[in-house]
Amino acid sequence: MATETTDAAHGAEAASPGMPQLDFSTFPNQIFWLVVTLVVIYLVLSKVALPRIASVLAERQGTITNDVAAAEELKQKAADAEAAYEKALADARAEASRIAGEAKAEMQAEVDAAMVKADAEIAAQTAESEVRINEIKAGAAEAVKEVARDTAKEVVAALGIDIDDKAVEAAVATQVKG
Amino acid sequence: MEGDVVQMGAYIGAGLACTGMGGAAVGVGHVVGNFLSGALRNPSAAGGQTATMFIGIAFSEALGIFSFLVALLLMFAV
Amino acid sequence: MAEQNDQSASRAPAFIIFGLVAVAFIFGWINSKGAELSFHPMDQFEVKRFFGKGDVGTFTITNATFWMALSVAGIALLLVAGTRGRALVPSRFQSIAELAYGFIYKMVEDVTGKDGVKYFPYIMTLFMFIVFSNFLGLLPLSFTSTSHIAVTAVMAMAVFLAVTILGFVKNGLGFLSVFWISSAPLVLRPILALIEVISYFVRPVSHSIRLAGNMMAGHAVIKVFAAFAAIAAISPLSIVAITAIYALEVLVSFIQAYVFAILTCVYLKDALHPHH
Secondary structure, eight states: OOHHHHHHHHHHHHHSSSSSGGOOOGHHHHHHHHHHHHHHHHHHIIIIIIHHHHHHHHHHHHHHHHEEEHHHHHHHHHHHHHHHHHHHHHHHHHHHHHHHHHHHHHHHHHHHHHHHHHHHHHHHHHHHHHHHHHHHHHHHHHHHHHHHHHHHHHHHHTTOOOHHHHHHHHHHHHHOOO | OOHHHHHHHHHHHHHHHHHHHHHHHHHHHHHHHHHHHHHHOOOOHHHHHHHHHHHHHHHHHHHHHHHHHHHHIIIIOO | OOHHHHHHHHHHHHHHHHHHHHHHHHHHHHHHHTTOOOOOGGGOOOOOOOOSSOOOOOOBHHHHHHHHHHHHHHHIIIIIIEEEEEEEOOHHHHHHHHHHHHHHHHHHHHHHHOOOGGGHHHHHHHHHHHHHHHHHHHHOOOOOOOGGGHHHHHHHHHHHHHHHHHHHHHHGGGGGSSSSSSSSSTTTTHHHHHHHHHHHHHHHHHHHHHHHHHHHHHHHHHHHHHHTTTTGGGGGHHHHHHHHHHHHHHHHHHHHHHHHHHHHHHHHHHHHOOOO
C-alpha cells in the first residue's frame, strides 16, 4: 500500500513535467520573449548589420572592379608597348636586310667585274700560251726530224752504205709521219 | 492495474510509431542518392539544384519527425 | 615568428576546451558514485525561472529568455562587432558575417526572384535566430529555444500569415490560383485543388514541427546515450555514440535553419508569383 502510494506519487511527479514542450503554462512567456528577441534581432540587423555588410561588400566589389579596370588598362598599355617594340624591331630588321641587300649587290657587281676582267686576262694568257706551245710543238717536230735524219745518215754511213741524202730524208720523213 | 494496461498500450504504440522513422530514412536516402546519381551525370547542373535537394530532404524528413512526435506524445502526453 | 604566434594562438582554444572536458569528466566521475541508470531526456527542455524558484508568468525572466538573449548577443557580436573594422580584406569574424549575408541573400534571390529581395532582412532575422539558438543549444547544460513548439509555431504562423496576407495584397483573388494547377488535366484539377488547399494549411504545422522535432529528437537522443554512460561497461561505447550523434546534430542544426529559411523563401515565392 505504502509502496504503491509512493510509486504513484513518484509517477505523478515524473509525469507532471511530461513533455515540457506541451506545458502550456510556459507558452505565453516563451512567445513574449521570442517576439522581443525577434524584434531586437530584426532591428539590429536592419539598422546596423545588414547595411554595413552590404556597404562593405559593395565597396569591395567596387574596389575589385576598379582594380580589374586598372589592370586591364595596364595590360592594354603593355600590349601597346609590345606592339611598338615589335614594330621598331620589324623596321630595324627591314632596314638591316635592305642594307645587307645593297651591300651584297654592290659586292656582287664588283665581283662580277673582277671576274670578267680576270676571265679576259686568263683568255689572253691562254691564247698566248697556245701560240707558244704550238711554236714549241712545231719546233720539236722539226728537231725530231733533223735528229732522225742526222742519225739515219750517220747510221747509214756507219754501215758503209752509200746513199744520197735525199733518199734518207724521204725515208725518215715517211717513218716519222707513220 | 488498469492504468498499466493503458500505459503498456501507449508504450507499444510509441515503439510502433518509431518504425515510421525508418521510412523517412529510406526517403532521405532515396532523395540524396538520386541527386548524386544525377549530379555525377551532369555535374555542371548540380550546383543550382542543391537547394531543391534540401527542400526534398526537408519534406521527406518531416514525415519521420511526425512519427517521432507521435511516439513522444504517446510516451509523455497520453 | 608571426606564424609561430598564430599557431599558438589557434591552439589556445583547443587547450581550453580540453581542460573543460577534463574538468567535466572528473566532476561527473565524482558525482557518479553509486549512480544508477536514469533517463531524463526531457528535463533539459524545461522552462524554469532564471532567478529563484516559482511559477512562470508571461514576463518572467526564464532560462528561455536567457538563451534567447545569448543568441541576440551572439548575432550582435558576429554581425555588428565582427564587421566593425569594415575591412576591405576581412578578418575571420567579418568573413563569417559576410559569408552568412551572401549565403542568405543569394538564397532569397535565387528562390524568390529579384522582387523577393526586399524581404531579405526578415528571412535573415529568422535564419540567424534559428542557427544561433540551435548551435547554442548544443552547448552542454544549455537550453534550446528552438526545440519548443511554442517558439517554432509562432515563427511558422508568422511566416504563414505574412505570406498569405502578402499573397492576397499583391495578387488580390488571383492568389487563389496557387491552388488551381492549370497545367494538370481539367478532370484532376478539383482533386488537386483540394490536396493543394490541405497541404497549404499543413504548411505551418510541418514548418514548425520539423524544426522543433529535429532539435528535440537530437538532444533527447544525446541525453539517452548519456544516461547509458553511467554503466561502466558500456560507457566507452556510449561516449563514442554521443560524439557521433553530436557531430550529426551540428550538421542538423545548420541544415534545419537553412531548411526553415529556404521553405520561407519558397512560400514567399508562392505569394509573389502564385501562377504555376
